[in-house]
Amino acid sequence: VEPISLGLALAGVLTGYISYPRLYCLFAECCGQKPNLSREELQKDLNSKLFGQHLAKKVILNAVSGFMSNAKPKKPLTLSLHGWTGTGKNFASKIIAENIYEGGLNSDYVHLFVATLHFPHASNVTLYKDQLQLWIRGNVSACARSIFIFDEMDKMHAGLIDAIKPFLDYYDHVDGVSYQKAIFIFLSNAGAERITDVALDFWRSGKQREEIKLKDMEHALSVSAFNNRKSGFWHSSLIDRNLIDYFVPFLPLEYKHLKMCIRSEMQSRGYEVDEDIVTRVAEEMTFFPKEERIFSDKGCKTVFTKLDYYYDD
Numbered sequence: 001v002e003p004i005s006l007g008l009a010l011a012g013v014l015t016g017y018i019s020y021p022r023l024y025c026l027f028a029e030c031c032g033q034k035p036n037l038s039r040e041e042l043q044k045d046l047n048s049k050l051f052g053q054h055l056a057k058k059v060i061l062n063a064v065s066g067f068m069s070n071a072k073p074k075k076p077l078t079l080s081l082h083g084w085t086g087t088g089k090n091f092a093s094k095i096i097a098e099n100i101y102e103g104g105l106n107s108d109y110v111h112l113f114v115a116t117l118h119f120p121h122a123s124n125v126t127l128y129k130d131q132l133q134l135w136i137r138g139n140v141s142a143c144a145r146s147i148f149i150f151d152e153m154d155k156m157h158a159g160l161i162d163a164i165k166p167f168l169d170y171y172d173h174v175d176g177v178s179y180q181k182a183i184f185i186f187l188s189n190a191g192a193e194r195i196t197d198v199a200l201d202f203w204r205s206g207k208q209r210e211e212i213k214l215k216d217m218e219h220a221l222s223v224s225a226f227n228n229r230k231s232g233f234w235h236s237s238l239i240d241r242n243l244i245d246y247f248v249p250f251l252p253l254e255y256k257h258l259k260m261c262i263r264s265e266m267q268s269r270g271y272e273v274d275e276d277i278v279t280r281v282a283e284e285m286t287f288f289p290k291e292e293r294i295f296s297d298k299g300c301k302t303v304f305t306k307l308d309y310y311y312d313d
């Protein structure tokens, strides 16, 4: 190739990079990388990866795809995910993040906060509050389509919840920054007992788990259910102002779901599914309530470490 043509070609590529940001985004991660989130892809991911959560799948699919297809949302999307430990709340957040950003949870535009890790000392609340507000503001200024995930929300200090509130509201701008395209996901175990009670009632009356409707969870996820010290006070303060768009219940997982988690983990580690090991690992788990032993008390959370034992070569 002669130097002049090569120079022209390089200049062309560079101009393309500068004048067509989308071209650049083919090679590097960009804010709002997948502006047209594919509803089908999200649905496929939820269906194939998230087990035993028909209600959560439905709400997440409709909420996220609806929000992403709205060019001018009036407020940021706020999802509150509730349920027993190990039932897939973090996992579902990961699926959402991956459907919006290639890098998923590792993306520069996805931010995960864990209450006990990032905000451990009640005496530092004022400092955390300032830091959190600056952090959210800085990130949304840099990328309107930022995702913030708050884990262990029920262990978060009330003062910190107050710090987030202005960003969740119906304001066009807060100090010159618009938060309307951002997504806030709150995770907590609040309401888990009540969700479990509903699932147990269905089981005891011989109904299928999939027959549980969102309507059946209304009471479990109502203000009164959260308005106690154990669940934290945060809910009532956010609910009262209608700042949460969707409450997403995660049902406790049964023996058959544990088996699904184990099979899926075996496949992702590149092993052939060995049903004998699947059964042995699932049977090592403990279940509640004491008499019926239906639901796994740790969900799918510890099945993977138990699996290590069988593949320790």
Ligand SMILES: Nc1ncnc2c1ncn2[C@@H]1O[C@H](COP(=O)(O)OP(=O)(O)OP(=O)(O)O)[C@@H](O)[C@H]1O
Binding pocket: 049, 050, 051, 052, 053, 083, 084, 085, 086, 087, 088, 089, 090, 091, 092, 187, 188, 189, 253, 261, 299, 300, 301
């Ligand atoms: N419903 C599910 N379907 C498929 N895999 C699941 C499901 N629930 C849990 N898992 C698996 O178990 C792991 C741990 O679950 P996850 O961290 O999502 O639980 P959690 O509900 O966020 O729990 P916690 O309330 O303790 O934070 C996940 O990374 C995933 O691999």
